Amino acid sequence: MAGLDNLPGKGRDSGAMRLERTNRINAEHGAKGPFLKPQWSGRSSASGCNCRRAAGRPDIASFPALLLCAVLAGSCSAPPQPAAGRPAAQPEESSQPSSDVRSLLRDTEEQLRILFRTARGDPAYAAARVHARKAGVLVTKYGAAPAALEKARDEINLARSETNLIGIARTAPQIPALREEGYFSENDGSWQPFLCYCPPAARRGEKRPLIVYLHGYSPYLDIVNWTSIPSNLLALTESEQCLMAAPFGRGNTDFQGIGEQDVLRVISETRRRFPVDDDRVFLAGISMGGMGAWTIGCHYPHLFAGLIILAGRGDYYEWHEVDRDSLPSWKQRLIDTDFALRLLQNLEHVPVYCAHGIDDSLVPIREARRIVAAAKEAGVNVKYIEIEGFDHWIFEEVFARDDLRQWMRATSRQWPKSFTYAAFHPRYNQCYWLAHLEVLKNANPARVQVRTEDGRTTIRASGIRSISIDTASLPPGVKPQEIVCEGAQLSPDIPPPPCPTGPVREAFLSPFAFIFEGDPSDSKSAASFKTRCMEWLQYAQSWPTVINRPSEKDLASYNIFLFGEPEHSALIRRVVQNSPMKITDAHFAIGSRTFERKGRGLYAIFPNPWNPRRLAVIQCGEPWGLHAAPNHRYDFLPDFIIYSDYADPDGSNHADLAGFWNENWNVDQ
Structure with missing residues (x-):
């Protein structure tokens, strides 16, 4: 979490920064800012619960008592309490409008499913699926608000309109406007949104600069209400005739892991659909998005002309005021992979425009000064500006600055020989x-x-x-x-892709499935499994693929996640069988280290026994991450960890043993 930059107030221009319909829903909820607080209702089939049937087996939903599907789909979460001063949405007087919208949504989704095989790669089809997905969220998460149902109807109509464009050659829109695009993520079978703005010059076919805009953090962020773009950024794109693409980034992922992957995919999709000048791609981010810009820029410097970082942080250790050497080496490595501080030399040929409010109360000015000083020491060309009299919300101010425009005009991608x-x-x-x-x-x-x-x-x-x-x-x-x-x-040649490796979060970066082995009538195991699925939903804003009683073909097709105990799971026993891990009635063991099983848990990633090109993740014993924020639950999972049921200061479970497998998937003694 890098700052609550999408909350209301503090110098923000709330007028042009959000879409009209979002304003109307906000008005219904009595909210002052762009984000709706969810009013959870039961999850219907219309919302797209991603339960898949195993080959040759009945769907989960056809099992007696429908217990597992009910647990997964109908009881997502207890309704959160409304924020102080914010009235809770009142239920509708009649359920008829809701029923009509749900029926319309089911019909629309059925038509879209029929088109999947032939149209899945079509941008219009992707946009239709995104609009249908948004309608499902509006119905199930905000359905108590009449304006939400009206907005859901609008989204359904947009989905149906997009289906009429399937198969028609995609051209740049003739009317300047923010447009919602989408793509299919094989990872969890979800349709992911992104926003795109196309200026007149690009509509004429001219290759234009691209600004990739990374949003900030908000606790209420979802695919319905995330579409808030600073009005002066839109003015900048218009005056400079730039394309703009804004990835959703899976919500509040800090643009790490699957969030980073989303950014790269959006860049690729934008280049495929619009005339992008590849030498003028700028990665811009505010607050959490600024942190993402630092990191992604360091990981992929060859993609960008420059970085624009507003009120962002890039140094985990300064953020948490912790000495790096005080942390175990495996945590240092996970942090150093996902934060910019130890990768700043990669930006030697990528100029950075960085601005920060002197009075920033969310990301203190010392953090900006620290990362900028480190960047300059590493040889990075940084233009750094401190904005006097401003707190965190400097975004409109900076996007309107003439020196930013001048900097962009003078900046293009370098292709260095050293x-x-x-x-x-x-x-x-x-x-x-x-x-x-x-x-x-x-x-x-x-x-x-x-x-x-x-x-x-x-x-x-x-x-x-x-x-x-x-x-x-x-x-x-x-x-x-x-x-x-x-x-x-x-x-002389690029070698074939290597077998995948850890840490645990790597298994989310290609098609994965959560495997349920239990009996759906066993409420305890079903409820525990439902919690694991909810954790992914809270982290990545979509449901995982769920397979019940999988075939060997299913197991070989995915990175598989197995939750439970080996006494009740033949699949977990199979994964452990050929690994350095041992699980007895009383102990967990990895290599020569053994720990009492009571009060502990085990989380580990290993090659998938059914397909070595895939991964298998197992989690046994005490649950993981109960004390971590939902968007940081998977941060501190290395290749393997035996952990206790109490938390470290960072919210992760305390590790008794943790680390990374060697090249042979073994431990170095």
């Missing part, structure tokens, strides 16, 4: 004309230093097995025959 790149995970395996880096699993970090002098290029690598070069994209002055490499092998 640079440095560091990575803490094999996923970060490309930088500029180094087309592929085969990063070793436990490099801490992997590092490559490229220097070109007098026509000779030297690559010095550590923590990297091989490097592939894209000779077609070499910058002037770099000759393929004059490249030498020290510390890694130069490979």
